Amino acid sequence: MANGAVALIEKSIEVLDMRTHSGEHPRMGVVDVCPFVPLRNTTMEECAALAEGVVERLAQRGDVPLFLYGHAAVREERTMLSHLRKEEYEGLESRLNGGETSHSDATRWPDAGAKEWSDDVARTGGITVGARSILVAYNVNVNEEGASVSKKIGSIVRSSGRLLKSPNGGKIRSRGMLPKVQGMGVPVDELGISQVSMNLLDVDVCPLHLAFKTCESLAGDHNTTLCGSEVVGLVPLKAMLDAGRFFDPDAPTDRARVEAAMKGLGLNVHHFFDPDLHIIEWALEKEVGA
Numbered sequence: 001m002a003n004g005a006v007a008l009i010e011k012s013i014e015v016l017d018m019r020t021h022s023g024e025h026p027r028m029g030v031v032d033v034c035p036f037v038p039l040r041n042t043t044m045e046e047c048a049a050l051a052e053g054v055v056e057r058l059a060q061r062g063d064v065p066l067f068l069y070g071h072a073a074v075r076e077e078r079t080m081l082s083h084l085r086k087e088e089y090e091g092l093e094s095r096l097n098g099g100e101t102s103h104s105d106a107t108r109w110p111d112a113g114a115k116e117w118s119d120d121v122a123r124t125g126g127i128t129v130g131a132r133s134i135l136v137a138y139n140v141n142v143n144e145e146g147a148s149v150s151k152k153i154g155s156i157v158r159s160s161g162r163l164l165k166s167p168n169g170g171k172i173r174s175r176g177m178l179p180k181v182q183g184m185g186v187p188v189d190e191l192g193i194s195q196v197s198m199n200l201l202d203v204d205v206c207p208l209h210l211a212f213k214t215c216e217s218l219a220g221d222h223n224t225t226l227c228g229s230e231v232v233g234l235v236p237l238k239a240m241l242d243a244g245r246f247f248d249p250d251a252p253t254d255r256a257r258v259e260a261a262m263k264g265l266g267l268n269v270h271h272f273f274d275p276d277l278h279i280i281e282w283a284l285e286k287e288v289g290a
Contacts, residue, residue, distance in 0.1 A: 018125040024186045029125025047131035048072040059112035063120035066113035070130035077106035089125045093117045137232035139195040140215040149222045150185030150194035158183035180205045209243040228269025237281045
């Protein structure tokens with residue numbers, strides 16, 4: 001697995017150029033983040049060791065800033081990806097050149113690889129590798145053009161909440177509604193809607209249906225509605241079963257519970273969700289007979 005990760009990252013370095021990239025989602029480099037996640041028959045410690053090994057191998061190139069996060073982080077302040085990625089690619093030049101930055105010394109510098117800005121770094125940006133628990137990337141669709149309402153909802157639901165300021169420059173943070181959630185609002189121009197784009201860091205603490213229904217309630221408070229939602233990538237079976245039980249407590253089988261979750265969350269309203277491809281356990285069974 002480590003060999004595959006290194007090969008993917010090196011190919012991305014070869015063919016991608018951050019100088020021509022733009023987009024809505026936060027990112028810092030050609031491979032923004034490479035997480036190792038323990039699914040079964042392994043431990044978090046083993047995943048952290050894999051991440052450290054990948055960074056050690058890539059550091060031999062000397063031309064890419066490399067950061068370790070999650071359970072592979074070297075200090076607590078570097079655990080959260082969002083803390084390391086703050087200011088994104090556009091802030092990396094000043095960050096590495098010793099210029100102005102919102103980073104403290106605890107998060108400013110790479111763990112390995114290039115430590116100064118160069119033409120190579122301008123092309124690749126920074127790459128973050130780490131180990132973490134299962135994260136579900138989950139987007140809720142909002143019936144609006146632009147992203148006015150979705151940005152408000154994102155700031156209300158995310159665990160970090162909102163930063164409030166006084167007229168004289170004082171600052172205080174108001175905590176968000178949902179635990180273990182990162183969130184932001186983004187426009188989806190091609191569909192004429194917006195999304196509350198979330199990372200559910202622990203779906204046992206904040207399940208899919210809680211995130212969906214909270215956003216639905218807040219959208220109603222702002223005189224609009226939801227139009228389904230989207231799971232990006234893979235999702236654990238348990239998360240779908242928990243949502244299915246919420247929407248249909250009488251569903252008799254796991255397949256029926258998953259169908260109830262898909263319907264209740266509107267996973268096929270604007271996007272495609274195939275449970276045999278998007279649920280981790282079922283996808284593994286289909287591909288390798290696990």
